[in-house]
Amino acid sequence: MYLGIIEQGGTVIGSARCKDFRERAGRVKAAKNLVLNGITNLVCIGGDGSLTGANCFRNEWKDLLDELVSSGELSKEQREKHSSLSIVGLVGSIDNDFCGTDMTIGTDTALHRIIEAVDAISTTAASHQRCFVLEVMGRHCGYLALVAALACEADFVFVPEYPHKEGWKDKLCKKLQSERDVGQRLNIILVCEGAIDMQGNSITATQVQELVQTRLSYDTRITVLGHVQRGGRPSAFDRILATRMGAESVLALIEAKSDSPALIISLDGNQVVRKQLMQCVQKTLNVQKCMKDQKFEDCVSARGRSFEGNLNIYKILSRLEPPKTASTENLCSSKYSFAVVAVGAPACGANAAVRSFVRMSLVKGYKVMGVLDSLSGLSKGNMKILNWMDVHGWAAKGGSMLGTKRTLPKDVGIESIANQIRDNKIGGILFVGGFEAYQAVVQLVEAQHLYSSLKIPLLVIPSTISNNVPGTDFSLGCDSSLNEIVSICDRIKQSALGSKRRVFVVETMGGYCGYLATLAGIAGGADAAYINEEDFTCSDLIKDCDHMSTKMENSQIKRGLILVNEKANTNFNTDFIFHLFSESGRRSFSTRSNVLGHMQQGGSPSPFDRNMGTKLGTKAAQKMITLCEKNLAEDGTVVATDPDCAVLVGVIRRKTEYTPVMELAKRTDFSKRLPLDQWWLKLRPLLRILAKHDDVYTAEAEDDDQ
Structure with a gap:
């Protein structure tokens, strides 16, 4: 079931908002199922509701087992054997509404869907000189709307955490008018589905449309993106984030003791961090309370530094109204x-x-x-x-x-x-x-x-x-390039799978730096990625070729993907590796080679x-x-x-x-145009382990000091 799923959206094991689990009887039934299957370690992937429920389940664990023993559904021996339950949470939510992590699994992919829609809409909007109002998801969190506004140069954005002050209607119309006056042919307004004004009244896309049409007489259209934002293949960022968090959750469960608190694996900038689950849940609930009490500045602070930083940048750029003329002749006062x-x-x-x-x-x-x-x-x-x-x-x-x-x-x-x-x-x-x-x-x-x-x-x-x-x-540029490579690798794997028993050797750019090959290897489910920073010999290549042959014989997945950094090795270059795999593995699989070239530099950011x-x-x-x-x-x-x-x-x-x-x-x-220290090298063992090679992956997470 778990083979070849990294490129799939959604969840292959299924997901649901379970009403039964909210009642004690449902949790008793869940406890019995875990014990009967010998499970005492649980990874919970979901939003704040799922994680809060998981923590409640853990706190009640002993009482639930006692109840099952009293009813005769479990024996005392079973209770003793499963006396403690360890839980680690991974936050999966496109809204990015959980405090304690900079990014939740799924958020970046949702942003891709939004930006793709805005880019497509912008062409027709400019052609017809239209104003488009786009509604994006986020009932209680404006992260998607805010970050999308930064990414697509939106003229105005409405988010629930920071409502515009009274007089926003005049401000909006004045801004749109001034932009048209200097030659801008389109306007994009993003409305979060949970947007409100300072009094807590809902602001909808329809209201904004009517305002622009009435005051400015602009041709204004509405697009509600809806569940399009949840679908599609995961972005490279989300694949790597989920992989890192998943690996860290296993190590956290191995290290957990009976009295260890429930944890979540979060992202602090670029560092994976372990935090106490309930502290993060409490912060999330505090945001909701601040919004209910209309303490909006406290609400922004409670969202965390990442959200606050995005908002501050947007406020700076959004108040930068263009000069009255397109010329800077009378604008600049400096002598230089x-x-x-x-x-x-x-x-x-x-x-x-x-x-x-x-x-x-x-x-x-x-x-x-x-x-x-x-x-x-x-x-x-x-x-x-x-x-x-x-x-x-x-x-x-x-x-x-x-x-x-x-x-x-x-x-x-x-x-x-x-x-x-x-x-x-x-x-x-x-x-x-x-x-x-x-x-x-x-x-x-x-x-x-x-x-x-x-x-x-x-x-x-x-x-x-x-x-x-x-x-x-x-x-x-490295994130855009990673997405290009991963998208191409997905199609290559599909071709290889259809041909059966086929291995593709794919060369990536990067000079002497193996960042693209390594991260694309993790995100694309590669069997190996050869880079300059990690020495390899001809014996290593033959060993990997034998590993590939074994995979073809014993695995359900009859295809292979090898990534090679363009300057991985002077002698063992892409052509050499292709020919070695072609000859050594010819009885088990066929081999093809692809050099991706400059398509890795192109595309939309x-x-x-x-x-x-x-x-x-x-x-x-x-x-x-x-x-x-x-x-x-x-x-x-x-x-x-x-x-x-x-x-x-x-x-x-x-x-x-x-x-x-x-x-x-x-x-x-x-000489090699490289920094002496590169953070991503610590992810190399993870790539090989996921491809079923022998390697050792150590915990990268830091315990949160806060």
Whole structure:
């Protein structure tokens, strides 16, 4: 039953809201069933109701067994043998409404469905100059609506935790009108199904539609997404999250003692954490109480730092009304400008970062120069002023709207770059790109003693599908690329299964970094993933080939999937591995090879990359402004020589960190373009264990200190 299910949505074991379990008689029956089947460890996957019921079940366990013994349904020996019940909870809910975890299983997939719908609707809305009001799920939690609003550049969003103040109707209409005045052809409004006003009155999509039609006479349509948000194949993020949580729940149950409290496995940024179940349930109930009492600020705080951070970013961007004209001529008060340049290979999410950086800077009074054609364009002065509407719609676009190349400052001439910075009065530069962008800033910092114009704030937002930049857990683009790879692997596995006894060897990008191969291997149910960071020999390959032959003979799944990082090994490359498996396994299976190539860089950005790009762009603009104001000379120029003025803006665990690039240089292998420490390597044993190889997986979860 459990074979080949990772790509399936829903749950293959079934799920239900059981009314019987709410009554004691139902729980007595459940206790008897567990004892008769010899079960004393239980993993409960569900929302706050399911987890609260599971904790109640555990607290009543001994009394339930006593009742069963008294009625003669169980013996005393059975009671003694099953005297304690250990429970671990995994939160599965698309609403992301459970306090204690940043993300619940299913939320990212639901966001994919919402963004896919918005992207599809946007084309018809722009064509007909329409306003669309979309209703999304979330009776008591506005997470889906809020994060989707960030990802799709929604003009307005309604969530229950933070109702708009009185006068919101005027504010909404004024905002829509001002956007039409500067040439925007469509409007998107997201309404959470549980949206309310400050008095607790319900706000519906129909009410919003009538308001826009009455006041503005816009052609306004409603789309209710409904249960479409629950369906479809799981996203790569959800597959990996559920896999990590599932493995951790087993280890938690093994370590549990009779007096151990019930736990949940939660996600704190990028770290799996064990928390006490009832503490999290109580926090969730507290949110509901705050909403009932209309204490909305307390409600937002109770939701947790992740929700509060998303809301704060949206509030910043949503109040950034465009200037009265599309020109920035009279908008910017500063004597100097910012510049933004893309460096390296294209990656999804980079355009979202540029968009939020530009708009945040504009409202704060700073002109932004968009550098065309990367560093070669900067060396030649090929740049243009980016206005408000110039970056409209960029969050949903893949690739690089500015144009990007792999050239470095030393390739195009550092002196020419320094001269352009001086001549154009640039007070700070944002580099959006991968390892080349990081390396470019290192080179410019090293040349600051030669050119005074380089002594300005230099910021890097990591943007590469390889996820090989130090100073961050994730780079923009790696999530979108993972989803592309996993989607392709799903289709490849379907082909292999139909052909029977077929193994596919698939090459992924990443340079020397095995992030894509490893994470796609976990999310795609691969049998092996070969990477440069983990040495392997010809004997290892033959052993894996023999393992594949055994699988074909004894398993119900008659197909195989092998992932190979493009620079996993100079000699044992994709072609070698393909031929080895073809020859060694020819009596058991046939072998095919696929090189995915640049399709991994394309496509529409995932919700994760859009949101991270939007947040990092906003954070970068705020940091740039702070550094410029702090290092402003009397003559109005910026002179920034402190190491903290040349930083990489990254996400480490759940925090945005600003790490000096020269500090990161000490933690970098420049020959292989890799950070010396990579967090995801600890997941490697999990990949092999799930493919039924012998390996040891240690607990990654930390006990929560709170």
